[in-house]
Amino acid sequence: MRTVLFQLLVGRLAIGLATLFIVAIVVFSATMLLPGDVVEVLLGQAATPEAIAGLRTAMHLDDPAPVRFVHWLMGLLQGDLGQSYVNNLPVADLIASRLPNTLRLAGVTAAIAIPLSLFLGITAAVMRGTPYDRTVSILTVAVISVPEFMTATLAVLFFSVWLGWLPALSHLNHVDSIGDMMRVYAMPVISLTFVVSAQMIRMTRAGVIETLDSPYAEMARLKGASPARVVLRHALPNALGPIVNAMALSLSYLLGGVIIVETIFNYPGIARLMVDAVATRDLPLIQSCAMIFCVGYLILVMLADIVALMANPKLRG
């Protein structure tokens, strides 16, 4: 069993590194396509052509793209994410100040969304065909179809504007009590839970239904097992693979894809940092953020594979 797991890990790491390299090329090329550059942003419209050219040379922006790419990649390999063009702070420090916020938001959302999805998915599967199941299915489809800016905006309209219960913006520096924290996190978390739960609910329901129809689930019933035992002990372990994969995809979305929600609530997370970096053409920051999203995604998918592998004695060998 160790060897199978080890082989899988080594294989995945190799593929992961290759993926990262390709992503690095794509990200770098994509940032090259951005119109204008940081010098124009920094010096403003009144800048003379001479000043622009001088600053470009000073910042090594005149070097050919492949040279700059290699330079950046070498830095990455040594753990140096580079300096921000805009405020000359190390990119690592900028990210370090924002990443915990994003992780906290993702963590709170996951802590609510995962149990909720499992509960709704499993109960819908057990009560298949009942009005309850249909209601859950219709709601998940509806939630998938509504874009997140819509959900977030409606939440603001409802809770902040009409009811006045919650602040429209998330100011993290005024958090002194649990009550404050809940007020700050409530709306972003609700919006994100809506976005990520739908897929997890659907996968859980489908996976559990499939295993509940299996001969071993029938056998468990014929052994006198209670419905709860049939689901939790016999059906769920065999449905784990696809469910965990759906979770990994949803969680990776929480790490990098929450730009819209962070922007709407003015939440100081890493996604907003990246959006701001795009506005100022701060290339090292954009590239580092993109690479972090990619690493997070790869780690989550790999964890999902390992969990699926551990749950399946056949694959464990």
Next chain:
Amino acid sequence: MTELVSIRDLKVEATSDAGRRIEIIKGVSFEVKEGEIVSLIGESGSGKSTIALSLMGYARTGCRISGGEVMLDGRNVARMGERARAGMRGAVVSYIPQSAAAAFNPAHRILTQVVETARIHDLMSEAAAKARAIELFRALALPEPETIGFRYPHQVSGGQLQRLAAAMALITHPKLVIFDEPTTALDVTTQVEVLRAFKAVMRERGIAGVYVSHDLAVVAQVADRIIVLKDGAVQEEGATGQILHHARHPYTRELLAAFHPSPRAGEPIETNPAAETPLLDVSDLVVGYGGLKADGMPQITAVKNVSLRLEKGRNLGIIGESGSGKSTLARAVAGLLPPASGKVSFEGRMLAPSAGKRSRQDLRDIQIVFQYADTALNPAHIISDILGRPLKFFHGLRGSEQDVRINQLLDMVKLPRALRDRRPAELSGGQKQRVNLARALAAEPKLILCDEVTSALDTVVAAAVIDLLKELQRELGLSYLFISHDLSTVRAICDEAAVMYCGEKVEQLTPAKMDSGGQHPYTRLLFSSVPKLDPRWLDSFEHDREAVSAA
């Protein structure tokens, strides 16, 4: 003896997808005494499993017990609440499924699942249950009884799993055990071992049983009484000997008759192979799976140096247990799985190893019919599309010409023309297998590879398909390479049979020699393992697995 089970006027209703209610069990009544084994026999769809499951108060999805009473150990299971039923399931009445391989949960160790029943009903301590499980493993003649329980289901063989399922059913000292076709999925040689283990344990402990099967010969070995079912109603009921020898009902006679298919009345083979080029000539064929090793041989060899000759108009049977390489051989001849080495020639022409490189003529001449018509026919297409495809591909037939030919093909396989606009799901198992055959005939082949074509069918339906194959051969001058694990069907249709064991052809026999048993120890074991209608057969069976392993 007192009555343990008494079923009165049992009715079970099924709701179809369209919401229509159909009565599938139409008022069945019978009794089972304590310690007695009663068999329910009938073809698929006769309701035998449904009746057996109703003894546990259980109905599959879409079905419900709609009337009558099912008295088990003095209580009416049909009128019980779900909680009370769960309390009886596993404890008073337990179940051995058709496929233990599917009924064991792949995620848990075997021992955990075997003792689970005892733990659910809290009948004994964990340690006591484990000790009893090991005792049962020993009684059921399982290898390594102390440790086999620590394996996962995929790590033991099908025959062993079936016995482990029996241990799972017996661990709680039930009063009644339901056997739902427990040996149907097994090879004949394994079936004998499993049947013996079942019979010994049941007899020793005096447990009553309901044995569901479609195989009269198997039932003859274990049952005290036989109940013949058809279309959800009892046709005939009687002691085993009486049913076997003095069957009164026409349907029972039909079942018995299907058991003795008439052997093929082939004229003796002219022993002059050099005179004519054979239709199919396979020499030193090696086929395997997985990547190639350094010496160019595959990682897992499924067929080892097999040579075969088949003359025009003759039929060659390939027999052997699952995993012996029969189907792999057929796939290699068809070009679906290119062989690692060896030659396949057809009418003297050398065939390319893979189907993709063969000429259209070569492809047309050899057609293959698979075991499961369910998976071989595209469920999204209607029958006329399924048959029209090869007609267009091989003969360029379109429009009305194609229509005429499709009707002819349906006539040939004796299917009503009205079926041409149906989809496979709307057809019965036997009808689907006929469509499967008609599709092969559409190419106008010279050789048809029949891969277990009757194995998924009921006895009576299978006999009809065999008759059809014989008739088509007479009319069209076909040859068959007939792969089967069932000796009586091979005997019914083949001029000769090759016996495969562990990828090798161990012997080639004529039907006359099949009766005398052959030379190779495996051939003898295989032939002697086929259950006979004689109820004393199992007890007098001489077991010589060891002789085979030694050889």
